Amino acid sequence: MRKSLITAFGAVLLALAGTSPAAAETAATPYTPPTGLTATDLTFRNGGTELHGSVVRRADLDPAVRHPAIVLVHGSGAGPREELGQEAEVFARAGLVTLIYDKRADYTKTHRDYSALADDAVAGVRAVAALPDVDPARTGLWGLSEGGWIAPLAASRSAEAKFLVTIGAPGLPPARTQAWNLINRITRAGVTPSTVDAIVGTGMGLAVATDGFPQAAYDPVPALRAIRQPVLALWGELDTQVPPRESAEVFRRELTASPSVTIRILPHGAHAGRVTTDGYDRVGGPTINGFAMGELLPGYGTLMTDWIAQVTGGRLPASAADALPAQGSDSIPVSGVGPLWWAAFAVIALALLSWPVGALVRRLRGGRGRPAGARPARWLVLTGLIALVGGVAYPIMTVATSGKQTEAFLFGQPLAWLVLRVVTVLALLCTAWAVAALRSAQGRDRLRLAVTTAGGLLLVPFALSLGLLLP
Template sequence: MRKLLLVLAALVAVLVPGVGAYAGPSGPIPPYAAPAGLTATEVSFTNGDTVLHGSVVRLAAGQTAAGQTAAGQTAAGQTAAGQTAAGQTAAAGTTVKHPGIVLVHGSGNAVRPQLAQEAEVFARAGIVTLIYDKRSDYDRSHRDYGDLANDALAGVALLRGLPDVDPGKVGLWGLSEGGWVAPLAASRSSDVAFLITIGGSGLSPARTQAWNLNNRLAGNGVADATAAELVASGMGLAVGLDQFPEAKHDPVEVLRAIHQPVLAIWGERDLLVPPAESAAIFRRELIASPSVSIRILPGSSHAARVTTNGFDRVGGPTVGGFVMGELSPGYAGLMTSWIAAGYPSTIDAVPTQRTTSAAIEPVGVLGFGLFALLLLVLLSWPVTAVVRRLRGRRGRPAGAVPARLLVLAGLAATLLGTAYAIFVVASGGTSVHAAFLGQPLVWLLARVCLAVALTCGVLVALAFRSAPSVRLGAVLAGGVLLIPYALGLGLLLP
């Protein structure tokens, strides 16, 4: 029966285009090209047998870092006297050394141009920046944060070996899912000098994604109680079926092992990661960090972009048909000035969060067993009907009409409700909209089927009382089992 649920999950994944929580480019993405004033050097580096391809972005020859002060100090903390491009020889005949930073992607099969805006911010501040394409074995069904963290550390090693980079000042930056990966990498190596996260979660991926989906459904008009049950059921099935990679990753233990200065940033209007909960966890758990800065960007979205509703992105470049969004005011300067100032500690007040996240309980053996038993007893009626016909037996047994309706409606409610809960997770909630009284149409249909099944169950119980039989008793048992299954799925709740 577990295989049947896996088939349902696979069918939903195939039928839903662009599945997943990550909304990003869907069209072809051209190679990264540095704008005027910057250069991009193509590089390759390895993590074990995996070859990664990236670009090192830095100031072009003759350019000085943005944010230079009257005293000749650049935003990156480098002396501007005699400074040209990173790696050029200064007037005194010595090579100018710059800080470096490796940018770690969020979710999805991301490539370099998707981090171009941040890369150019750091490069213009005199910070040598590495952006790279995500490893090829990353997909919706497989991801390993350990491998991704080691990819980032391989990038750190590459930057530390460049002649224009100060090896003691190479840090990591991680966006969204990178907010789990970059801290893991920092916890593994003292070669990482500092850590910046934007939209990083202090909760597990499964719990974080559930909170995100609840917000998405609520934004599409779905009632909060219905959204909560749909998401909890779908995520519980996904985790129980091992269809949500890294679902149980615990960021708390990682945060406790970080010994580098940390700048953690969240958008005030972040609806993908719980900003208040995450900020509180980062502040509480970064116990070994010498400097912790918790910053909140007013009116900003999850990825520190200008937004109107927390989900959309306004302005900025378009990459692969996707609007990347304009960087939120103050975001760029916040990061570069923090590095230039030597990683100071500043704590902002946490923002108001729409709802509190809830833990996800994976569907276990009992849940799968109940599903199997329910289908077995409901299907016993049509199976015995076929056997009766093969044996030449005719006639309608007592309670046949309500029994048939109970079987049909019960199977419809069970399969439709289960498949739709999986669909909600597989689609990232983007295709789930309220149709009536805060209920999605398919979910409402599953509830109607359930009501019909339970009504017929009462009639079957009366028929069984008058003329008990094994066959009728099996169908009645299916009606009884339908109640706890529907409760677990959320079909019986408001």
């Protein structure tokens, strides 16, 4: 029973996410550099996976001289190379041979493999280091957001990467990081904190339990401890997607093997080092695939390129760390719902469904008339199933859509959640009505009504666990 429920919930998550693990391979995305830069196509392989990228250079770069190079690793999303065009321009104009590449085609919302993605980045480093105008001893990695899990993992596996730069890198597991992100986003939309915690807690717990949230428990600490390259790690002070204080603390504490660790906080900066007014919006910049990229923060690019010039010039900087930024709230651990949750859901559903199933059997046997308690039982089945299924489906939908449609409608409640709260109260009233009707029921009808009523009574603690009955 539990296995079939997990499969069903996983299918719902996949449908709501609108993706499939077996995503078809997409065509390579072209990249057109701005004036003063050139871009040449580069195809490289990680085992059986072919990857396509663009090598971006300054147009006046001397091809007879070996130059430092850098490979850029995407954050979450489909990852066409053009999304990293702003950063590529910064590095290329500073004289670095810069590789941006399209993410592998089997990456989706519900399927991703950090190990394979890290190996893609390592393959990119090897491909760039083999170019005639690149100095392999001065070639490194840069990772953004989710790439802040992947690029460190790649660096920990390959000494061919000589330095590492991250921006907005998470220091916590993906499920915990995304829960913090969702809580911030939904709270900002006016939803009360207790409701946000209930919705996100249930949704993330189900996503983890049904494998609908990929790499949910990935721990970045082992990779960080294995990094032996110099590291520059940056976070925006106003980052609302990745907890900047907690993540910076983890990097500062765990990069024990690195000879040089520099931690910088970008004042008034958003996630990804962008200009923002409040941490949620992005100001200026190009729009790519309908997404406003935002302008890079003033000084952000120079900070990175100056640090890289120092490292590749043989002048290893002493380790240093800025004061850590404040966070509106701390992140909370996330784990999948356990066997008792699945058992409770199944028992309540079966108890409520027993009434219509029993009614069908009674009719097939030629039974006539309406049994005692039929009216409260029918209303209990209707309201109870709506509360049960809706109370689970809405948090799943919230997680699958990253909370984009979740905002306060009345009393700090999303409309759908408010309706579910009302329906849950009606289900409890129907349960009381059914309990009263038990006095007049007899025989099999009494047993049927008792089972259905038990489902209504069990709905009380279950609804409390979902947050449907709390203020």
